[in-house]
Amino acid sequence: PDTVRLGGVGFGYAETPDVLRDVNLILPAGSFHFLTGPSGAGKSTLLKLLTLAERPVAGSLELFGEDAGSAPRSALPAFRRRMGVVFQDFRLLDHLTAFDNAALPLRLSGAKLDSYSADVEEMLDWVGLGSKLDARPPALSGGEKQRLAIARAVVTGPELIVADEPTGSVDAVMGERLLKLFQTLNKLGTTILIASHDESLAERSGATLLRLENGRVTGGAA
Ligand code: ADP
Ligand code: ADP
Numbered sequence: 001p002d003t004v005r006l007g008g009v010g011f012g013y014a015e016t017p018d019v020l021r022d023v024n025l026i027l028p029a030g031s032f033h034f035l036t037g038p039s040g041a042g043k044s045t046l047l048k049l050l051t052l053a054e055r056p057v058a059g060s061l062e063l064f065g066e067d068a069g070s071a072p073r074s075a076l077p078a079f080r081r082r083m084g085v086v087f088q089d090f091r092l093l094d095h096l097t098a099f100d101n102a103a104l105p106l107r108l109s110g111a112k113l114d115s116y117s118a119d120v121e122e123m124l125d126w127v128g129l130g131s132k133l134d135a136r137p138p139a140l141s142g143g144e145k146q147r148l149a150i151a152r153a154v155v156t157g158p159e160l161i162v163a164d165e166p167t168g169s170v171d172a173v174m175g176e177r178l179l180k181l182f183q184t185l186n187k188l189g190t191t192i193l194i195a196s197h198d199e200s201l202a203e204r205s206g207a208t209l210l211r212l213e214n215g216r217v218t219g220g221a222a
Pocket of ligand 2: 138139140141142143144169170171
């Protein structure tokens, strides 16, 4: 099945009721999409619907071939466990080390430290944090926090990765390296959606470009 299917989705806030008016979006399994669009267009809002932080007020939302838009609250964690999310504001836990932040989803899934510690270290090494395993987020730069947030999102091997401006705090060289990480994960079969206003990165990515404007998504398969 397609990883994501949105049909006629509408959503807004009290002050800005029509952020998303009629969003139709299909992300086939194994696809790689970039979502661009002007600041304030609703990219983060659309990502909040995909990660089930918000529910559509109109239309349908399917994830992994199952109805997620009207699923009961109790069903949401099972959907969320199948995705890796890179939040724009990182959402790291300041009292945990970089290693423990990155390992948290694995620990919460009940896995034993022995079974994942090498993978977590390898991933942190890959994003250039190999020497910062014991550092806590307040001691990391913005770019380092961003890379830690990416490591945490991908280390579980999710079927879907959703990332909000994942290269917004890193320099161009690290941006390319992170893009390569997403490309590699996509080649291994992971469905990826990256929201970014960096159109040049989007173009170099080889991903399908989607554009959110006036409450609608254009480009792509839907
Ligand atoms: P983008 O990510 O494309 O910059 P957003 O999804 O952050 O756009 O914002 C879309 C619109 O919704 C903007 O007008 C923004 O001010 C508004 N908005 C975003 N989040 C909230 C919120 N929590 N409450 C009220 N309005 C919001
Ligand atoms: P980046 O380009 O990755 O954002 P910076 O140039 O901001 O990195 O930071 C360079 C170095 O300074 C990093 O190794 C980081 O660990 C350290 N650093 C940045 N901010 C802080 C801080 N608030 N406390 C301690 N070290 C910091």
